[in-house]
Amino acid sequence: MQLTVLRGRTDECAAIRRLLADLPTGGGALLLQGEPGSGRSALVDYAHRHVEGCTVLAGTGLSEEAGLPYAGLQRLLDPVLDRAGALPEQQRRVLLRALAGAGCPAHRRLALCLAVLGLLTAAARDRPLLCTMDDVDRGDQPTADALAFVARRLRRSRVAVLLTTATDVPLGGISRHRLRPLDDRDSTALLADRLAGRPPAPPVAAALGAAAGGNPQALVDLVEALTPGQRRGEEPLPETPPPDGRLGRAYRARLDRLPADTRHVLLLAALDEDGEPATLVRAARVAGTAVEALTPAELAGLVRVEPRRVTFPQPLVRTVVRAAAPLAARRAAHLLLADVLDGAGHRLRRAGHLAAAAQGPDPALAAELEQAAAGHEDGAAASAALQRAAELSDDPARAAARLVAAARYAWSAGRAHRARLLLGSLPADATVAGRAGLLRGELELRAGRPRSALTTLLAAAEALAGTDRALALGALVRAGEAVCFAGDQYRYADVGRRAELLRRSDDPPATELLSAYVAGTAATLRGEHEQAGPALRRAVVLGGQLTGSALTPTTLSCAAAAGLLVAVDGAAHRLAERAVELARERGELSALPRALELRAAAEYWLGRHDAATESSREGLRTARDTGQDNWAGVHLGMLAVLAAVRADRDTSLRRIREIGEDPGAHSRPRALAQWALAVLDLVDNRPAAAAARLAALACPGTGRGQVLVLVMATPYLVEAAAAVADRPAAGAALAVFDRWASSTTSPSRRALSARCHGLLAPRGSAEAERELRTALRLHPTDAGTFERARTELLLGRELRRSRRPRAAREHLHTAREAFTLLGAASWAEQATTELRAAGESVGPPEESAARLLTGQQLRIAQLVAEGATNREIAARMFLSTRTVDHHLRNIFHRLGIRSRTELARALALTDAPRGSG
Structure with a gap:
């Protein structure tokens, strides 16, 4: 597998350079192990290109000669056999006899290995010698044994040996490097190399990286098979490398060399994706063989048999095994697997195998697949079953409904590209337009264009209103999220009006929760907090009471969001935490990024910044894994804010850069990034820049921009504006914050409000000190340590500037100690500076x-x-x-x-x- 550009192999290249650098004074050996396509041959080529002033002997293990003892050694040593005369007579005879095909008796093998070592040493007397054997495990075993013997005894010679192997062969005593999968950065760089230096869009790179599993050749094969639309991210991307690509052909060649029984059992393993060993044992027995027939495939690194699961280390192998088998063999294998699966626990698997063997429509089997898929814990398996059920349906309406359900399961399992593909296969006159629109809108919201998502979701809500009010309300909840993400909060009023028309007094709890949440959010964005509070608190209460099928990550997330809007942070955190747990338990990966966003927000308000950072990191990983680029941006923005609050400039700026292409002028990721930059401005004593950034986040009077982000950032805006005497901008934002804070029962929000008023009061006035002391009294003692310390710092500074240094020092000491314990070094340094200004000698001289x-x-x-x-x-x-x-x-x-x-x-x-x- 020759790759022209090496990515992710820095350590291996350095090891090769060290091996070559030592050649003039002493030899050595290196073994590179990696799966096909990982770049082993490219590293051998790297060694050939970088060796200077040396003789090079190069060989490759050939499976065709695996049964011919010393065939590989003969090809490798042929160019230097003229030096055999320098060997002792007995060694020379045993060497030439073995290389001539006469073999070597067991008691003469040591002499033969010493002869090979002597020959290479003799060939290196004039010039150092590099000896490479690629794929040593594919050739004959005696050659591998002899080269391993030599590789362990090169210290006093000027010979270097470089061996590569795909399998974990027992070649002890040789320095070994295992070629690991490429990480995301190196995968993206390799893709850019293949796309003329233009890196693919982040979602395309992420999907291709996942499909390749970090294998360089798999990435190359994927890129070469892409259509122009796939390269631009406009069409669904492949889930596995092409079986007819270079890597696929390499695996096909390995399969062709396996015994017939091995290929038969391997096909059974490839078709049974559950990988349960007991099933494979029964199926192999019925087929007239045994599971032990897989041993050659295991030794070849194609399959891994473990006590609880049979797996394919490289997913492409499963695809190649299936593609290589004739249609009749695949059908017979599916029927055999269906026969050995019985019991309720195997219902979906059994139906799936029967469906794979079916020819033509089969309504009864389609119904069985649909029933077996209902509520199945594996969303990907349920999606595949429902897709097959649609193919077996003879009723177009039922087929369309099953396709939408298949897309919903795929999306729930985090496979956005598959969900889009299934939705794209729906007929134009589908009778399930409402449900399909809801899913399309959700996909667009999480991974597309939120403003387009809004139109789609509103249309879906209208289509569903007459048949399924709960789903219609779900569409409106998502429409509201689209409004808030894009910064078009003024449009939430329309969402709220539509939701009010759907509300009924006898709604079940889950439906009532959604109605209350939308109504409360709409009132909050209008500034009508007295009306918003009861509805939002009702949503929180209902969220804690839900049970059974009504308890879903979506309903819990709505309840958590309601809790944040009325500042019941503890309840919001518990609800978001339950949403996260439930999404994990049920495999609803698509719901995780939103639930983790809410958990991180609750942890921010609770002052648990480290916990919030961990939640956002997990949210970022999950969003990227599930193709939710917009929510990846949200988590990146929150991570940037949290890093900025810690005064970790490098991390904050890196996270901002990762957001990438601007998703919109007023989008939430952009607003969070601006907030983070403003905090860094404050840390660096640039209050005017900070105030300008934060004031531009939103215009509360018009509902445009990120009003909710501005509310969270208001304490920083006020602090920045007060430092430059820019009172109008701070006053307008603080008025919005005050109306909200006063409508809650949260001491922490009221503490922040009082602190802001203290900052805006005239310097040195009794009002400034009174407000700051009020803030200090309101801060909870059991939470929000960071904000309390910030208030201590600001009060100390105020007292120091009022020429009361003794009173100031008490608060500044407290702030310094709290920041030090929190690891907030920059803020601790600010407190130290204020202490010195107050006449206190602190820190090192x-x-x-x-x-x-x-x-x-x-x-x-x-x-x-x-x-x-x-x-x-x-x-x-x-x-x-x-x-x-x-x-x-x-x-x-x-x-x-x-x-x-x-x-x-x-x-x-x-x-x-x-x-x-």
């Missing part, structure tokens, strides 16, 4: 210039070194320009300097590491 300045003088000096003007410094530190001028004269006098340039140089020396000279 300052050096040189910094040691000569007070805390306030040091801060002014640092701002000067950063290029700030006196006016800018005065605004940032809430001082007059006259006071800044006075401090700057004292700084120049203490340091014995005359200019700002000299000051910057003095601080640079202060910041230099000790011992740097």
Whole structure:
């Protein structure tokens, strides 16, 4: 498998270079093990290209010669056999006899191996020698044994041996590298190499990477088989590499060399996707053989038989095994498997095998498949069964309904591309347009264009309103999510009106929950919190009472979202956690990213930033695995915010870059990214930039933009705006925040409100201190440690600026200790700086210039070194320009300097590491 570009093989290339670099002074050996297509041959070629001033002997193990002892050795050593005369007579005779096909008696094998070593050493006397044998496990075993013997005894020679193998052969004593699957980054880079340097769209790269399983040749084969529409992400992508690709042909060649019984049992294993060993044992016995016939396939690395499951390490092998078998053999194997499966637990598997063997429509079998698939825990298996049921149906309406159900199961299992493919196969006049539209809209919402999703979901809700109000409400819930994701909150009013028309007084709990959630959200976005509160609290209560079939990840997620809107964070977290657990238990992977988003939001409000980060990381992984690009962006945005709050600039910016192409001017990922950047601006003392970013998130009066994100970020907006005296922008946002906070019973929200009012009050006023102390009193002592510490810091700063340093130090010490325990180093440093400005000596002793300045003088000096003007410094530190001028004269006098340039140089020396000279 020659690959022109090596990706993900940095360690192996380095090992090869080290092996070659040691050749002039001493030999060595290296064994590369990896599955077909992993790049073993490309690494051998890499060694050939990078060797200099050496003789090269190259061979390849050939399966055609596997039964001919020493055939591979003969081909390898033929170019240097003229050096055999340098060997002792007995060694020379045994070597030439073996290479001539006369074999080697067991008691002479040591002499033969020593002869091979001696021959290679003799050939390397004039020039170092590189000896490579690719696929050593495919050729004859005596050759492999002899080369292994030699490879272990090269320290004193100028010979290097490089061997590759696909299987885990027992070649001990040789340095071994296992070629691991490519990670996402290397897979994407390899795809870009094959697409003329243009990386594919993220969803295309993710789907191809999953289909290839990290195998480089599989990726190449996939790319070469793609249509233009698939490359652009406009058509469904293949789920496995093509069986007629280069890798598929390589596996086909391996299959052809297996015994007939092995191929027969391997076909049974390939057709029975459940992989239950007991089933395979029974099926093999009925077929007149035994499961032990798989041993040659195991040794060839094609299949793995474990106590609880029979698996194919490379999914392509399963596809190739099926494709290689004649139609009659496949049909007979399916019928045999159906015969050995009995009992209720095997109902779907048995029906699936019967359906695979069926010829022509079979309504009874289609009905059996549909019934067996209902509620099956494996969504992918249920989807395949329903698709086959549609094919066996003789009623077009039933066939369409089964296709939609198959698409729903596929989507639930996280296979978005399969769901789209199934929906695309529906006839134009399908009688299930409402259900199909609901699923199309959900797919578009999670992985497409949310604004288009809104139109599709509203149409689906209208189509379903007369037949299934619960599904119609579900469509409206998703439509509301599309509105909020795209930043078009003003359009939620229409969603709310439609939901109100569907509400009935005798609705079951799950339906009532959806109605209450939509109504409460619509009222919240209108600013009518008195009306929103009862509806949202009712949704929370109902979410905790649901049981049986009404208990789903979707209903629990709605209840959790309602809890966040009324600031009952503990209840919201419990509901979101239950939604996550239920989605996992039922295999509803498509519901996980949304549930994890809500759990992360609840953890943010509870002050559990580390937990929120873990939830968002899992949400990101799941969103990418299930093709939900939009929700991957949401989780990336939240991770960026959480990193920024920790002042982890590199991580935050990396997450923002990962969001990639802007999904919309007012989209939620974009808003979260702007929030993260604003927090970093605040950390870096750029309050004007922070205020401008946050003020642009939304316009609450019009409902455009990310109103809900702006509400979450309001405390940061107020802090930034207060620092630059930009009160109108902060006042408008705080008014919205206040109306919401006052409608809740949340002490933490009211604490944040009071803190914001304290920041906007005149500096040094009794009002500012009173509001900040109120905030401190309201902060819960058992949660929200970070926000409480932030309030301690802000109150300490206020007291210090009011010339009350002794009172300030108490709060600043508390803040510094809390930030240190939380690992928030940047915020702890801010508290330390304030403590020094308040006359407290903390931390390690300052050096040189910094040691000569007070805390306030040091801060002014640092701002000067950063290029700030006196006016800018005065605004940032809430001082007059006259006071800044006075401090700057004292700084120049203490340091014995005359200019700002000299000051910057003095601080640079202060910041230099000790011992740097």
